[in-house]
Amino acid sequence: MEEFIQQIVNGLDRGSAYALIALGLTLIFGTLGVVNFAHGALFMIGAFVAILMGDVLGDIRELGSADDFFKLVQVVEDPTQTDFLGRPLAVETSYWVVWFGENVGHWLSDWSVPIAVVVSIPIMIFIGWAMERGLIRHFYHRPHADQILVTFGLAIVLGDLIRAMYGANPIQAPMPEALSGPIDLGIYLGYDIGTITYSAWRIVYFFFSMSIIAAVFAFLQFTTFGMVVRAGMADRETVGLLGININKYFTLMFGLAAAVAGVAGVMFAPIQAPSYNLGMEYLVPCFVVVVVGGMGSLPGAVLAGFLLGIVQSFASLPSWKTGLVESLGLDDTNLLANLIIGVDQIAIYLIAIIILLTRPRGLMGRKGVMED
Amino acid sequence: MSTSNFTRRGVLKTGAVAGAGLAVPTYLSAASHSGFTNAPTGSTVKIGFNVPQTGPYAEEGLDELRAQELAVEHINGMGDGGMLNTFSEKNLDGTGILGKKVEFVTGDTQTKSDVARASAQQMIEREGVIMVNGGSSSGVAVAVQALCQEAGVMFMAGLTHSNDTTGKDRKANGFRHFFNSYMSGAALAPVLEGAYGNGRRAYHLTADYNWGYTTQEAVQTSTEAMGWETVETVLTPVGAGDFNSYITPVLNSGADVLVLNHYGGDMVNSLSQAIQAGIRDRMVDGTQMEIIVPLYSELMAAGAGSNIEGVFGSMNWNWQLQDAGTAAFTKSFGEKYGRPPSNAAHTCYVQTLLYADAVTRAGTFNPCGVVEALEDFEFDGMGNGATTYRGADHQCFKDVLVVKGKENPANQYDTLEIVEVTPRAQVEYAPDHPSFGGADASLGTCNPGA
Amino acid sequence: MGILEVKGVNKRFGGLQALGDVNLSVAENTVHAIIGPNGAGKSTLLNVLVGKLIPDSGSVMFDGQSVLGRKPYEINQLGISRVFQTPEIFAELSVFENVMIPCFAKRDGAFRMHAIGDVKHEADIHDMAAAILEDVNMIDKRHMTASSLSRGDKRRLEMAMCLVQEPRLLLLDEPTAGMARADTNNTIDLLKEIKEKRDITMAIIEHDMHVVFSLAERITVLAQGTPLVEETPENIKGHPKVREAYLGEAQV
């Protein structure tokens, strides 16, 4: 039972990352009718905003590689210490420490990721705006295949620009000291102390995702802007006929979707050390999520995100797999036994196939969307 | 923009030299004269550095490339000579190899076996290289080694840690300086026993591919031999990114040691996530839960930041060693590139020098001659103490480092501290050891090509 | 016994009774129009006839064979062709290719793997296609891409594609919807011409009474999913039930 609860929590946590990316993808697809393969790259850029803020705010990579792209540090040679070649050590001190003292400086670097969330919003909206104006806008009337391809090209370019700046190695972003350990969830459910513990930051991430998702839904539900957008998602031509220039809303919509992907990336940076390839890694599972949810359906995307997250978590749980293998009386060298043990490799694809074959347009897709 | 290592004049000169070299017919016609693939006939000889320049191991590959360029410089008599000054053999005099200046070409393996082979093939066919060096994964090493065997050129493996490279997939034309999974297990066990006692219960998370399997097997065997119990072994998909769903079951499994048979980005992520999940804060029946990372990479360790503090692992070499060879190499590398070399860089550097020296001693570039010169070759002064290239499987035998993440690093490169230098005798095994292909494993015969 | 016999067909969508106990008999070699106000169930009925919808109960027999449960292509192969409200043609292909495809379907059936022979060497197909294009006066336009045709020509092309299969029943779904008067008249002439030249049964679903009365020999009036009357055109005009249906609609 503890194991079950733990994996449910795991699945919700992993699913919330999927759901956030898929939500942005669906926002863009639903309103603009554009399939954006560069969305994973926006997630990745968000994660690197966290790295950038870590550099700017202080000593995130005191141990890091020499490729810090942007640092605000005062360099003082300390003759009492030596570097690896026996030369006087160049001690780097964050200017925040120099200017505001140890406490403030340390606090800033400790909380650099939450600060980066705030900073990333304008940055991501700007990037989204630039992408829409500069590129996507010219693809509204092109076939979906062209949109997929040009944004795929863009994803490659954005990934490699980040690689040129930060190198290919993953770089860890720090999480605030206070949230870096586990929280005991079990005691709230009546278990003994230490039975069910879970990383505090991941719980923060889960609630953060939920509030972002709720905010997006509320925004679409209760604002005029959201109403127009929803109407546009349902029937673009009619909205156009009503004399509303839906195009005006598109740029902002794209910016919003980029910001959702961006903050998802920022908050994810302490969980998985981002590398330039992060976007591509998440692109495929997230597309599977979007399609399983049904193209163009926001609730579908969120639902499928959580569903696949939970599926993946349970697929990686060893106890039921070994149990199943034993109850089938298979030995270790048996191919079927190995397939059962290795089901976590393919779980989300297997589920995706099953769902798409039983529900032709995914969980909540509408007819005629992206079917030709 | 003076950061570039090339001055225009220098390049024009090598360009001209290159031109002269290229005018020589490609290897087939040459082969008909001298009886082996890509026999050099002009005043230069070309070697190929096949390393990952894109993909997840790009940084490691680029570090290997730096070391290889440095090795070529030293062989050609430029720079300060590095380890040539401390190497126990003194055959290389800075005039290249057998009087021929060394040139090199580079290729990108992308850490994909297919691409690596295609790249090696391009070097052999088009550039006429006589030896291929480098790489950052066992899959690539095994694949390229087999190709070099067929083509009749030498292969000096870079970073490859799986038993198979010099085990069941060993080849006569291939040599490995780097240590392997078995040695990691053998070297780690006594240190772990000292630090954590002999009643521990281990839980393995293992990357689901060949290297993971051999590493898990090695660590499992050696820890069980000293009395540890293996609670569970779980395979994880390569590049999973998020390992949390594998880590949380560890907490209540009754295990008190978590072994992460992961490398590279997987290691950074699984280690950080294990610490976030509270593995190292946990007490199991009164003992503190611990994490072990059998194979460390200092480049990746930097990515994991302070999470590696106090975590044990093993390495082939580390720049913080105190011997003269290490000092000379670190100085030479550090002055040129502004950073200490990684152990991947070290192994590629050493392999290049060893090759050059073997050719000199053999008096020929013919791979069969070079193989003979390297087999059971004993040397010292390359940073690992007295070392032997065993003839039976072309594996180097030398001391193995057990290291630990440093608690209070003094500078950004000071991430690991050396806990113990496990003597070579402790990590030795028979060439027909069952983990290395048993009695069936065979080098075959050396292939000079054409 | 008509060529098409619809008996007791019911179809519900949720709470809406789209078709309620529809009986319809279309006699061979007649032009039979199905009219009715909006929402009367005309399109639903048509979709049942071509296999796109399956009714909840009832039977649809074509020439003694049930069409229910058959896929659209199977129903077509039985001899029912359909003309759509907006012409459904192969827009990217040439006019000639457009008509060749139904020729293949007629000659080779629903599927035949013909991967090596050149289309150009299929002399019989060429003759068939050329003949039908002559018939509809489009032979000069055979090289044009279908998407570049005028709306009227697209309609003609679609007719040609259906006719070349020599269907025994041609279903027309508002063939003149959205057309200018001149185009409508042209279409009426085209249909009349077709009728004169061939033995063919036509079922027309139509809004435009001008078209209906120019062509139809029998007319069925549908209202709220149920047939009200089936009569000749002369008798339909001024029929009280029809008036009621249409006027009733007007008052709403």
Next chain:
Amino acid sequence: MLGLNKKDFGLLLLVAFLAVAAPFLLNPFPESSTLSFLNAGYPALMQLFAIFAIVLIGFNILFGLTGYLSFGHAAFIGIGSYTAMWMYKLLNFNVIIAIPMAMLVTGLFALVIGWISLRRTGIYFSILTLAFAEMAYRLSYSVLTPITGGETNLSPNPAKDPMILKGEDGLTVPHLFGFDLNAKQVWELGNWSFTFEAGYYLCALFLVVSFYISIRIFRSPFGLMLRAIKSNNQRMSYTGLNTKPYMLAAFVVSGVYAGLAGGLLVAMDAQAGAERMFWTESGTIVIMAILGGVGTLLGPILGAGAIKYMEKILSSISEAQLHTWLGILPDWLENAMVYIMANFFVGHAWHLTLGLVFMLVVIFVPGGLVELGQRIATKLSRKKPDVTPAGENNPAE
């Protein structure tokens, strides 16, 4: 000629000529020149050109004619490779067995995967194919290691493999009835040197035959049906045509092409790895198709060549070479240019160039290189601006 019209026969001759003369055409620069680096006329790369051209020709039959975008096509290359490899291990190294078996087994896989995936259309179809390919990749890399060799690739092990048809020659390298495919002939012509390899010419032969068959399919009633499905699936059904078997046939045919390519890869280099099934490889196939020109006859060959050339040549340009080429510039400019080029565009950064080129093509010439060529041709011959496109749109009468 051969059942082709004049124009198509001309295209076939062109492709045959390019294939035969590739060792000359791709080696335009003398060995001693600083541009010799751009030469691509060596066997390993020419084999890749031919093999990927075959994949693309097959992919074009599916994507170009029917418009169904398979995002998992690389899986079939992998399946073909593994099959051929197992033929070596179980029977013998004669490619006359390995290649047809690779095509057969791949065809069977394509039949099953196609039968399931074709139950859906549009992006749902694409995701289904992607899911199958990802499963194939992941399983081959890990769980199926005993069958696929996993990370270390599947390679022959003559000492242990059964090789029941080994025969007297006992060859343990890929051969055609005992004829070594690695046999090479080098011509020295002044400063040039041209290599002719048996293996490459085997690939070239398959390429020309594949191209010929693809022309025939394009011009056949089957090809017409596929184009009609792309144009209007609904009309097809109401015209009495069952689209499913046509689609399935197209899917299987293009799968078999990929299987052939997989078999050829193993015939050239006796090694099969899981990475050739990874989804980015499938993505590269799509990129090649777009770059060359979807639905055209020549496009796939051009696209495959262009991408493989960039992958091999662009990626191996080093800073030293850049310095040599840019040597005439003032030092500061030279260094700046080299820095920018080496960090962003060539060598290990070549992916960025690929992404940019690809974007530019999609934005400005959606018809790919073929359309670009036509536009240039139109510009050059203003007298007759009405140049008929490469032959695909002309009426089939």
